[in-house]
Amino acid sequence: MSQTSASITPIPYQPGHEQIGIDEAEAIYSLQNVFAGMANQVAAAEGHAHRAVHAKGHALLRGALTIADGLPEAYAQGLFATPGAYDVLLRWSSPPAEQLPDSVSTPRAVALKILKVPGERLDPGKGGQSQDFLMVNGPAFARPGPQGFLADVKLLAATTNRSPAGKTVISTVMRTAEAALEALGGESGKLKGMGGEPQRHPLGETYFTQTPFLYGRYMAKLSLAAVSPALHALDGAGLPNDDDAQRAAIGAHFAGQGGEWELRVQLCVDTEKMPIEDASVEWPQDLSPFVAVARLSVPAQAGWDPATSPRLEDETAFDPWNCLDAHRPLGAVNRARKEVMAVSRQLRSEFNRCPIREPG
Numbered sequence: 001m002s003q004t005s006a007s008i009t010p011i012p013y014q015p016g017h018e019q020i021g022i023d024e025a026e027a028i029y030s031l032q033n034v035f036a037g038m039a040n041q042v043a044a045a046e047g048h049a050h051r052a053v054h055a056k057g058h059a060l061l062r063g064a065l066t067i068a069d070g071l072p073e074a075y076a077q078g079l080f081a082t083p084g085a086y087d088v089l090l091r092w093s094s095p096p097a098e099q100l101p102d103s104v105s106t107p108r109a110v111a112l113k114i115l116k117v118p119g120e121r122l123d124p125g126k127g128g129q130s131q132d133f134l135m136v137n138g139p140a141f142a143r144p145g146p147q148g149f150l151a152d153v154k155l156l157a158a159t160t161n162r163s164p165a166g167k168t169v170i171s172t173v174m175r176t177a178e179a180a181l182e183a184l185g186g187e188s189g190k191l192k193g194m195g196g197e198p199q200r201h202p203l204g205e206t207y208f209t210q211t212p213f214l215y216g217r218y219m220a221k222l223s224l225a226a227v228s229p230a231l232h233a234l235d236g237a238g239l240p241n242d243d244d245a246q247r248a249a250i251g252a253h254f255a256g257q258g259g260e261w262e263l264r265v266q267l268c269v270d271t272e273k274m275p276i277e278d279a280s281v282e283w284p285q286d287l288s289p290f291v292a293v294a295r296l297s298v299p300a301q302a303g304w305d306p307a308t309s310p311r312l313e314d315e316t317a318f319d320p321w322n323c324l325d326a327h328r329p330l331g332a333v334n335r336a337r338k339e340v341m342a343v344s345r346q347l348r349s350e351f352n353r354c355p356i357r358e359p360g
Helices: 024-046 146-157 164-183 189-193 245-256 309-315 332-352
Strands: 056-067 084-094 109-114 131-136 213-215 218-226 259-267 291-298
Touching (some): 024 146, 024 332, 056 245, 056 309
Antiparallel strands (some): 056 291, 084 109, 109 131, 259 291
């Protein structure tokens, strides 16, 4: 533990740190309708209902999360208050609501389902004892809240089920623009979200919750960062423009070796520079660094089993609101996720005639 992290003084959570906008409910209702429309359109076309976002799964893996011993009080909160080890289910994926070829390059994502965690549940009615975290390979969300995000989603909805070949061409243009921007020292979350994500290996990326969560008494964002040398070697590694390049790349790695990551926490120490309601602001790491609180180990295994993985995809949901009370999601984007993802789960369960349940 560095001296910098040990000297952090986090701000305790107060209800006043969350402020519901006057038009937030209307925006969330509209998001529900738009996402449901996309999911229904894809289901009708393909005969199978997928997630309303991050529909394409690239890998389902099993691992173990070991909570660090001797954490300072500020970091020893909630699930991380006591050393221990937990089984974890991981899902690598990418948006949008369609099963697009990977030549349409969108952000990479990883979801963690930490199994059989003790502690008071936020919603006991959900059943199970899991703690879910959803992460994307970028430190901040594209928009401050659901109102701004709605315009992007409507644009995305207008392209649903349109020609994949046309989307591949658009993606190539967007990637070229993003590469030029990065060469000048910048980047654009919007370009990446619309198909401009660089064609990089998903195991070489660092992942972030982007949105804040309760962290026991405090507020925090989380990150998943590779520590294995073999994973570090994949940082910036390119991928071919194949239809299932990400699934093939993850599968090739885990066919012969495992990997390790650190689960890191960034505590909120300044609510002006580290806002709770504006998810588009990257929290400054010079004010509060990401500090490792646990280690995730994933052994060698099949990244995707055609015989079992599709069924597990249908049966399983990753939901940040499936959590301990100590890690309740915070802010408008998370409040929108709660409602949108509930609609998506209901559609998937009913259309596919496959009840969604917590894995054993």
